[in-house]
Amino acid sequence: MAITDKIYVKNHRQLASQLETSFPKGAFKGATLDVLFQGEGLAKLDEASRERVLEFAEDFMDCDCQASPHCGCPERKFTRYLLELREQGLGPDAIVDVMGDDYMLYAYPGDVLSFLDDSVRTLEAVEALADVDGRGDVADQARQKRDELV
Known part of the structure; x- marks a missing residue:
């Protein structure tokens, strides 16, 4: 949801x-x-x-x-x-x-927390997939965005 x-x-x-x-x-x-x-x-x-x-x-x-x-x-x-x-x-x-x-x-704050956590996990997945695909630039962008949310 x-x-x-x-x-x-x-x-x-x-x-x-x-x-x-x-x-x-x-x-x-x-x-x-x-x-x-x-x-x-x-x-x-x-x-x-x-x-x-x-x-x-x-x-x-x-x-x-x-x-x-x-x-x-x-x-x-x-x-x-x-x-x-x-x-x-x-x-x-x-x-x-x-x-x-x-x-x-x-x-509800718990729903917001879940959304933020899901966002961080999604960015981690993007970063990992970009690394595997040799797309360092995309991995770097995902890492930077993730760091801004953590």
Whole structure:
């Protein structure tokens, strides 16, 4: 299961009440993206919530894909965001706090830890395969990225 399947909308009930509709708690569920990011829904949100939703849309949903926002770009961008927070030295608890402050999203720190651990293991595998294939440049890049996450 992808980490983005374990990212949830903070204050879900409050937002559903303001929008006068129901939607899934999962931030990257299709119905959530549709409800929160259509123009008519935004107007119903209080100012603070609207600000966070707009920031999320600007940072993760800005792409030229025809299938946007259901193209996978928001999930890939959010995954990069989590990795960048880790590269800045933040641990799982701090990452959860930052994404809550930035975008009104939450996750369980254990899920974030598992994602980070999986990322390190994947980079280790890339490094080993690149070494076997004689691709020292790729191995070096994977090693550098892994070191930034550890």
